[in-house]
Amino acid sequence: MTEAAASDVRVPKAPAATWRDFVALMKPRVMSLVVLTAVTGLVCAHAPMSPVLAAVAILCIAVGAGGSAALNMGYDADIDALMRRTRGRPVPAGRVQRSDALALGVVLSLFSVGLMALATNFLAAGLLAFTIFFYVIVYTRWLKRRTPQNIVIGGLAGALPPAVGWAAASGAVPWQAWLLTALIFVWTPPHFWALSLYTREDYRRAGVPMMPVTAGAASTRRQILAYSLIVAPLGVAPALAGLGGAAYLAVSLAGGAMFVLLAGRLAMSRAGEAGEVGAQDGHLYEVDSAARAARNLFAFSILYLFALFATLLAEHLLGAAPMVLAWGRP
Amino acid sequence: MSVPDPYREGQEAARARRMRSIAIAVSLAAFVVVVFIITLVKKGGG
Numbered sequence: 001m002t003e004a005a006a007s008d009v010r011v012p013k014a015p016a017a018t019w020r021d022f023v024a025l026m027k028p029r030v031m032s033l034v035v036l037t038a039v040t041g042l043v044c045a046h047a048p049m050s051p052v053l054a055a056v057a058i059l060c061i062a063v064g065a066g067g068s069a070a071l072n073m074g075y076d077a078d079i080d081a082l083m084r085r086t087r088g089r090p091v092p093a094g095r096v097q098r099s100d101a102l103a104l105g106v107v108l109s110l111f112s113v114g115l116m117a118l119a120t121n122f123l124a125a126g127l128l129a130f131t132i133f134f135y136v137i138v139y140t141r142w143l144k145r146r147t148p149q150n151i152v153i154g155g156l157a158g159a160l161p162p163a164v165g166w167a168a169a170s171g172a173v174p175w176q177a178w179l180l181t182a183l184i185f186v187w188t189p190p191h192f193w194a195l196s197l198y199t200r201e202d203y204r205r206a207g208v209p210m211m212p213v214t215a216g217a218a219s220t221r222r223q224i225l226a227y228s229l230i231v232a233p234l235g236v237a238p239a240l241a242g243l244g245g246a247a248y249l250a251v252s253l254a255g256g257a258m259f260v261l262l263a264g265r266l267a268m269s270r271a272g273e274a275g276e277v278g279a280q281d282g283h284l285y286e287v288d289s290a291a292r293a294a295r296n297l298f299a300f301s302i303l304y305l306f307a308l309f310a311t312l313l314a315e316h317l318l319g320a321a322p323m324v325l326a327w328g329r330p
Numbered sequence: 331m332s333v334p335d336p337y338r339e340g341q342e343a344a345r346a347r348r349m350r351s352i353a354i355a356v357s358l359a360a361f362v363v364v365v366f367i368i369t370l371v372k373k374g375g376g
Contacts, residue, residue: 016346019353052371056364111361119368 017100021090025073025101026066026108034065034161036306037184040313041165041177044243044323049169053119057168060116061128061161067108068132068157072140074101079145083202105136116168124168131160145207148214155188156181162309176243176323180309183234187305190227190263193220194298197272198291217272224297228263232256235308242322244312251311255304262297269293 038061042054073080073091081092090096109132117125139154147153159181166177196203196210197220203210212220235256239249271294287295315321339347 016340016343017350018346019349022350022353050371052367056368059364115361115364115368118365119372 015093015095017090017095021095022104024090025070025096025104027069027073028066030069030158031062031065033302033306034158035062036309036313037180038161038165040309040316041162041180042169043165043313043316044162044176044180044321045166045169046316046323047170054169056119057116057124057165060112060119061164061168063108064112064116064128064132065161067105067110067112068135069105070101070108071105071132071136074098074105075136075140076144077101079206079208082206083199085199085202109136120168121171123171123173124164127160127164127167127173131157131164134160146209148209148211150209151192152189155185155192158188159184176238176241179234179238179241179243180312183231183238183308184305186227186230186234187301190224190231190259191298191301191305193224193227194266194294194301197221197266197294198287198298200272212272217270220272221267221269225260225263225267228260232260235259235304238308238312245315245321247320248308248311248315251307255307258300259297259304262293262300266293266297 035058039058042049042057073089076086077089077091077098080086080089086092091098091101109129113125113129113132116128135154135157139150139157143150143154162180162184163173163177166180167173193211197212197217200210200212200217204213211223215223233256235252236249238244239252244252269290271291273290312321316323
């Protein structure tokens, strides 16, 4: 073989992973909401805490969320490859090896829990470890491919960060922290089911028994409405419990009403029954008209949770929350 | 006669691997620094 002929031999190479791929493995958008809810829990505790240790605690929660996300992407690479929404992720796209994603997840998870124990207390570290375990083992490994209640039960993992933050600051998890956890817990099913209504074909193809796949679109839309009727009052509850102030009350009332309105519109629509309707290649919000009611609720649900926790956080930082005034410790 | 080595990594892959190695080294150094700072703060507070 001559050199010219040799240069014609093409050796297929996998695309090289960049730092962006490893950041993507940690699901930064999910991580941002986790951090916001955890910071809110930490601030609401109003416990005397070094700002450095508070920052480390938040870092640990963010890194723990990133580690569990990397483990999730490593385990789910086979089904991610079958779904248009997720097939561009680093592992199914072939840019990162599955073993590398799992290794990154294990290392980040161990570091985050160890550092949390060192910086704050064992309760916070234990809760963080439990959150990672619940997301990776209970949700990803046991529930996701077996039951349509996967995100109902698995939603606990995403709901725990306020409790972890509260525990990191105070060494305890009072009922107010569990109230915030409960709010995220009941918010999770309508949020994910709205998404799965317009990505139903993807889930069906991947064999993931999401509610629209197993129970049908109409049943899912009714269940979303039922959950929204629990989410809206539970969203107001922190204000009634003295955790949130006037601003929080206003945001939660307006947001809750909008949530129920959008869920009602979704219930009356035919979303999820039109087959291939959107969410192609990671474009979550580009859907056709039949799926718009589901897309609107999905998008609004993120804004709703963000607004509730951002308002609560701002009130406590500014000393405007009733609990802060009662304790006299802004 | 010269046959390309199918196991030899390309320039882009080598650069990506080097960057990953640097990132791991920086992360480990940052971890040590954070542990050191936590120790200082805890000792100071105690």
